Amino acid sequence: MTENRIAIESLDQFIFGRCPSPVVCGKGVEIGNGRVIPEINFTLPTMEINTSTWSDIRNQYRSMIQSVMKRAIELSVPSLLVEFETLPPMTHNFEWAREIIEILSEELHNSHASSGIKCALRVTPNDTREFVRPPLLRQGKYWDEMMYFFENAAAAGADLLAIESTGGKEVCDEALVNADLQMVIFSLGVLGCRDMEFLWNHIVDACNRTNIIPSGDSACAFGNTAMTLADQRMIPKVFAAVVRAATIPRSLVAYEAGAVGPSKDCAYEGPYMKAIRGIPISMEGRTSACAHLSPLGNIAQAVCDCWSNESVSNVRLLSAFAPVVSMEQLAYDCRLMNTSLEKSPAEAYLFRDWLVQSDAFIDPQAFILHPEVVLRISRRIMSRSQFYDRTVEAVRAALDELSEAATDGMLSLTVQEARWLDRLKDIADKIPDTENQMVENVIHNAETLKFIPEEYGLAI
């Protein structure tokens, strides 16, 4: 548990490119120290990963990083982050990951040497623990593989480590499609937080031993799954907005265990991490439409420190391969933010406010990222100190904010959405007051729910 104060107290400390605790990494990269930097991601096109395709895969990563760095240098990008998110076979077999990390790191080194561009490599293995169902979270082959990965990434050339961990997902998946708020709280506030604490203590320990930066975690498997379902009109947007709120205490655990940021690009709970812990955050919005559509295209940018494309596959567009296109778009977006920052803080605040106002009142999921809302909900979350209590508080605070905004006519909701908002408030009122009670209600159902209590330190 941590102190209850939040790191950013007021709106005029809450802006893109600046945060209370900047991170320095790689070859001269400073994150959150006055300038937004691009974070570029790329992945393979449709192809298989096996020994017969491996040399092509190596070539593709080599050509992706080369062409991306070439364009970054042509566009005078002063500093950037490259993220390598592995594909599952590369987490299973670290030797494959090692080869790619070495290629990327070597090319970053060359670019830095030839042009002085500041750069760093973030590596993100997959959370493969759910390859067994129900997942084994603290033992077994997959746990061992992941830990081996964390222990060895630095030596291969990675500067930062991250993960999108999935503890609790086995329960949350079902809860999402059923819009079951109670089980969302259980999966995130009980299972998710507990797994995060266990996992991140191990990760931070491995990072400290091998001298690499433990950056952050993303509740992608929870919040973004909800967002995608809502975008396809499968579940209500107000529900997805509340799920986002419920992920906050869960993701916070990583930073309490020692992660220092930047948070993961796809972690839209990032602004809360920045507000509460003061760490720099990576965000993605309209420039990541290549990876997923979203209702957060502009607002995601409002308080970002890195600006990312999430991921793009190496397919050919009319101009160039898609990773180069992403690089160019990120470069211009960052130039624009940094131009306003260089002018004066007052001007940059204006820019932030447009980014916010252009999205915030159209979609409840965007509204939850409104900086004022972020600060208010953050304070409420940090008024509690237990994982579970914070999660319940986050959900209730989000519901209160949404209701109030809807009542004021600030946030427009369809009839169906409004009906669901009322329904969710009713459910939230009846949520068990303590983690113990919640666990007691649920644990006898563990088998049906497909999770193993012991893997979360829960005794039956």
Added chain:
Amino acid sequence: MTENRIAIESLDQFIFGRCPSPVVCGKGVEIGNGRVIPEINFTLPTMEINTSTWSDIRNQYRSMIQSVMKRAIELSVPSLLVEFETLPPMTHNFEWAREIIEILSEELHNSHASSGIKCALRVTPNDTREFVRPPLLRQGKYWDEMMYFFENAAAAGADLLAIESTGGKEVCDEALVNADLQMVIFSLGVLGCRDMEFLWNHIVDACNRTNIIPSGDSACAFGNTAMTLADQRMIPKVFAAVVRAATIPRSLVAYEAGAVGPSKDCAYEGPYMKAIRGIPISMEGRTSACAHLSPLGNIAQAVCDCWSNESVSNVRLLSAFAPVVSMEQLAYDCRLMNTSLEKSPAEAYLFRDWLVQSDAFIDPQAFILHPEVVLRISRRIMSRSQFYDRTVEAVRAALDELSEAATDGMLSLTVQEARWLDRLKDIADKIPDTENQMVENVIHNAETLKFIPEEYGLAI
């Protein structure tokens, strides 16, 4: 010839989303009347166009327009322009173009009927006259095909017509790779302007007869070819910047002949058209990186009325097909510009200035689009009344602006670029004073230069 006054006299009338002469078109679309609207383009992926692939082609256009409109509606886009730029076989055979225009127009109608979204269809046939070499510009099969297209597009469902005409290109191509400024001026200021006058009188006439809006022309084949060559470091950027300036009088001819805008997205001479004629303009920048990279990612946006992706092929990205990704990016960009416009003009000017300042001093091609530079060069161009004189004036004014900015240290140039700037100034000093002189110098070389003087109304 037109009056010498320019339509926009000062910086505080020169902003995105507003122009002196807005255009109303299609189903309720207003362009340049207080709001920037997206202009979305898409094209086929790698495939052939023939009778056996035709049904697939129809399906692809149908699914592209449907998915694009679906996303636009989901994102509450109030108003948009769709551009259909044909592929050469569709200009040769209008029946093919007709089918696609009908599909697009039908789907726009459906979207408008079901959601109220305002929309209009711009159709742009190819300038196929150069299918014979040297080009026949005023007669023959290709001319007839093009005119047939213009006469019939409205009946098929098009709301606006445009073209990227190529008169003079046969001479300019060689001039570009040789950085031959004299021949650039001849190809644009003599040949280009003459062809524009002839062509656009015919187009405007056809449009008036068939009740469709003659929107504009682009010097793409000249200015953007130069930009692409410069981006690949084949020709100096200062030269490409001067070529851009040389295209201004040429493109202006369309509006003097009766085109009313919006100008074509890829016409980066657009800000000059807006300044001089007061028409609304379409522009493309970082969001058109899918179609071509550029040094103009942000500054292109500064005074746009439509904001475009130029074109994207229908390939699958991780999130969706690429046209949908473009639609989402344009929607968010426009939301942001419009948010600042709604706040107050003063705030929107700030935004415009950041867009300008983030690019203008890094690349001479961006510098030429600086709104202050645009107004100054526009005034100098309009101080002359003949096509040729204006073209020479545009070139000299651009060289003066670049030299001054380089001398002041505002614009940074490499040693090589600076050397070329000096060289270009020397050449500009020696350019014939009158069109007659210029023509006399060149015309005996017509055969080597691969153009037919009569096709430009030039007697030998």
Added chain:
Amino acid sequence: MEQLQKLSEAIINGDAKAARELTREALNHRVDPKVIVKDYLIPAMDEVGKRFECNEFFVPELLIAARAMKGSLELINPILASRGDKPAGRVVIGTVKGDLHDIGKNLVASMLEGAGFEIIDLGVDVSPETFVNSIKEKQPTFLALSALLTTTMPSMKHTIDALKEAGIRDNVKVLVGGAPVSSRYAEEIGADGYSDSASGAVGLVRSLMT
């Protein structure tokens, strides 16, 4: 018949208890089980589907209805089977090898189940061999494959190839879906159908039944 109208409503509102009760009652009154299915259950689910298409319902409401429908069918199907009536199609479903994504796959399974199909869910990370064995054993009408990664999409092709090799490709209709999959890709690998959404899958399967 008023009671049966209530059965339809119970399904639409996802009231599983009432649906089961009303079904039991109807069967006791010797209403032809085929009539119950054809005239009340399926129209009820069609109405649910329609509300979903019109954004009146979300998936949770759709799933509750599907569960209510399933409860009724559990009473009806044994009777139909005892009369020798063929049940609606059987569907083997799974996420292909290397891929762990199952929300989309689960949704499709639930919706098909709600539409009266029998579902055999092989889970995630399913190898071509497992699919082949299941098809040999269960003789389904449909095989539905899901993939969410560009690097696991090729497993769809492998699975279809394995069916061919086992000589059972023509015994089953293969449907594919998942974020990176397109109708073009479906065609390329020789699948019989593709849907870009879970809700579209039901219509697809029905259209291929005829």
Added chain:
Amino acid sequence: MEQLQKLSEAIINGDAKAARELTREALNHRVDPKVIVKDYLIPAMDEVGKRFECNEFFVPELLIAARAMKGSLELINPILASRGDKPAGRVVIGTVKGDLHDIGKNLVASMLEGAGFEIIDLGVDVSPETFVNSIKEKQPTFLALSALLTTTMPSMKHTIDALKEAGIRDNVKVLVGGAPVSSRYAEEIGADGYSDSASGAVGLVRSLMT
């Protein structure tokens, strides 16, 4: 040899007149034309290429040098031919059917010419049959195809197919290039080489000469 050093410089500076004069002089002094080419002309063009790679030169400078080089070769080649020496490779080049873009194609042609190759430029919108006929007639070592549209790229494949059908595919090395073309596509259609830039084309052709 000092004079010959000046020849190199004339080429590098693109001074065609001086280059021709110095070449003529050298030939009059009975310098082996092969030596002139190998030790002075080609190294000069290599230097020009190097300056281009380092962003010291732009294409216009490169083209002027290539033209100077061509002028010298016009004096040298007849002598080499009369001695029965084989000239450097011959290249047939063109933009494929349906496509009118020729800047890229022209650049490649000029650069190859500057590097001493004999160029037969068929222009734009060239049909597979025209390419086939030209290859039969001219017997080039290389065929270079250019395309700038995604919808004309398939013409590259058709051209290669036409070569196969005519039974002359193996007589010539096929190179492809143009904005939408990738090395992957080149491989797919069975081309022998791909370059993503005009300047890269010279290196590519040279590497395939050996």
